Amino acid sequence: MNLTISGHHLEVTPALREYVLTKLDRVTRHFDQVVDISVLLSVEKLKEKERRQKAEVTVHVKGKDIFVEQSHEDLYAAIDMLMDKLDRQVCRHKDKLQDHHHTAAKRIEQSAS
Numbered sequence: 001m002n003l004t005i006s007g008h009h010l011e012v013t014p015a016l017r018e019y020v021l022t023k024l025d026r027v028t029r030h031f032d033q034v035v036d037i038s039v040l041l042s043v044e045k046l047k048e049k050e051r052r053q054k055a056e057v058t059v060h061v062k063g064k065d066i067f068v069e070q071s072h073e074d075l076y077a078a079i080d081m082l083m084d085k086l087d088r089q090v091c092r093h094k095d096k097l098q099d100h101h102h103t104a105a106k107r108i109e110q111s112a113s
Contacts, residue, residue: 001034008042010075016041019076023083027059031090036060041075055082064093 003024005017020039028034040056053075059066068086072078 001028002036003039004037005039005041008040009045010041010043012041016075020079023079026083027087027090030087031061031094033062034059035062041079043075044071053078055079057082057086059086059090061090061093063097066090066093 003021005012005020020041024037024039036058037060038058042054042056044052044054046052052071053073054069054071055075055078056067056069059068066086066089068082068089070078070082070085072081
């Protein structure tokens with residue numbers, strides 16, 4: 001798995017990198033077929049009072065790219081909400097990959113008799 005963590009208008013500190021890695025563990029624990037992960041952390045300086053922190057992640061899994069972005073005043077809160085969104089999307093993708101076709105109850109009863 002390739003992992004890229006980059007910053008736009010901010011420096012990615014080791015503490016920030018470690019925080020992102022611990023949050024990504026939950027996603028990779030649910031779905032192990034992740035090929036590539038790219039994380040972009042940025043600060044949008046709109047006005048002095050309205051500094052918005054933004055976190056984006058692109059996860060390349062077999063057959064699909066999953067992109068999620070989240071903004072918040074606090075970067076750590078943005079990362080938390082981002083990973084919650086990403087976890088839901090990865091679980092949804094995993095459910096689509098699994099075979100949910102079950103044999104009908106009538107067919108089971110007929111073959112047993």
